[in-house]
Amino acid sequence: MDREAMKEAMKTSISEVLETMFFLPLEVSEAEPDSPLFQMSPEKLKSVSLKFQGRFAGEAVFVIPTDLAGSLTADFMGQDPEQIEDGDVDGTIKELLNMICGKALSLFEAKTIFKLGIPEMMNSGEALEGFFSHTERNIALLCDAIADQLGVRIVVGS
Amino acid sequence: MAFNMLVVDDSSPMRTVIRKAVTISGFNVGEYYAAANGREALEILRSHWVDLVITDYNMPEMNGLELLTHMKEDELLAVIPVVVVSTEGSEQMIDEFMAKGAAGYIQKPFTPENIREILNKILGDTEDGQGSDERSDEDLDF
Numbered sequence: 353m354d355r356e357a358m359k360e361a362m363k364t365s366i367s368e369v370l371e372t373m374f375f376l377p378l379e380v381s382e383a384e385p386d387s388p389l390f391q392m393s394p395e396k397l398k399s400v401s402l403k404f405q406g407r408f409a410g411e412a413v414f415v416i417p418t419d420l421a422g423s424l425t426a427d428f429m430g431q432d433p434e435q436i437e438d439g440d441v442d443g444t445i446k447e448l449l450n451m452i453c454g455k456a457l458s459l460f461e462a463k464t465i466f467k468l469g470i471p472e473m474m475n476s477g478e479a480l481e482g483f484f485s486h487t488e489r490n491i492a493l494l495c496d497a498i499a500d501q502l503g504v505r506i507v508v509g510s
Numbered sequence: 511m512a513f514n515m516l517v518v519d520d521s522s523p524m525r526t527v528i529r530k531a532v533t534i535s536g537f538n539v540g541e542y543y544a545a546a547n548g549r550e551a552l553e554i555l556r557s558h559w560v561d562l563v564i565t566d567y568n569m570p571e572m573n574g575l576e577l578l579t580h581m582k583e584d585e586l587l588a589v590i591p592v593v594v595v596s597t598e599g600s601e602q603m604i605d606e607f608m609a610k611g612a613a614g615y616i617q618k619p620f621t622p623e624n625i626r627e628i629l630n631k632i633l634g635d636t637e638d639g640q641g642s643d644e645r646s647d648e649d650l651d652f
Contacts, residue, residue, distance in 0.1 A: 372619040373527070429526045440523050447521040450568070451597050451618045458599025458617070465600045468568050470520070 353408060353508050358460050359491050365456035366495055366504055369448065374424050376497050383494035385484055389501035392417065398441070399479035400449045404457065406466035410489075410508040412456075414449040415479050420500045421445050446471035452504060512540030513561035513633065518551040518577065519595075520569040528564055528595060528625070535626035537633065548572030552580055555587050562633065567596035567607075575610060582611045591632045595620065 545551040567574035591613035
């Protein structure tokens with residue numbers, strides 16, 4: 353796998369998804385372990401994972417502060433934050449990772465079919481622990497929004 | 511004229527967004543039905559009159575392609591236009607949706623403008639022109 357090409361596809365996909373559907377302008381860069389997002393308590397974060405298969409298999413993980421996930425969900429659904437339920441928040445960030453991953457894979461290889469799994473919520477402590485592992489096969493990106501940070505990681509297996 | 515619409519997606523927030531995108535595009539939605547997968551969608555289709563189906567592809571139990579296949583095998587359901595809205599972006603996959611009889615394909619992420627363009631082709635412009643290109647893109651923000 354061309355790591356740089358995948359990284360660029362991920363960056364483009366993240367920007368496109370968050371700006372088109374969530375009106376969240378942001379800058380995407382390589383994540384560093386000392387970034388504020390990765391210093392947060394796991395209790396204040398929500399995390400989602402999504403496995404995929406195709407010419408190569410892998411997993412994408414998305415980490416977002418719970419407060420930001422709530423406000424993104426309210427904006428996405430066009431509802432007041434008070435009306436938003438936990439299930440809506442989880443559904444929104446699952447969909448967000450689904451879109452990021454699907455778009456990135458199609459940008460990376462337009463002629464290849466990748467089968468995406470169903471996004472699942474995951475323990476944020478485990479998500480943070482694994483964020484910088486498998487360095488050769490792992491692409492860890494940090495998204496700087498105006499007041500918050502989001503993390504997206506993709507690890508490619510076989 | 512109002513049309514009845516069924517939105518099939520396992521994400522409840524995404525169903526809300528699709529419904530909203532169709533409405534703000536100027537199309538007159540009569541009855542709105544929602545299903546979380548293809549199996550639920552078929553149950554609704556067999557008991558209610560639906561003019562348009564907008565479906566995701568990747569769903570548990572029965573995906574969008576399987577739903578499309580079942581609909582095309584059913585004499586009554588085969589005539590209902592189906593628009594696939596999915597993260598799947600490979601050319602091969604899109605060709606497969608169209609070969610199975612999809613009326614249109616929209617890749618996520620999408621804008622209301624993307625929805626409007628496809629629905630204009632399938633349903634025709636709205637009576638007041640609001641669903642046509644006369645409406646500016648600025649009017650079509652989510």
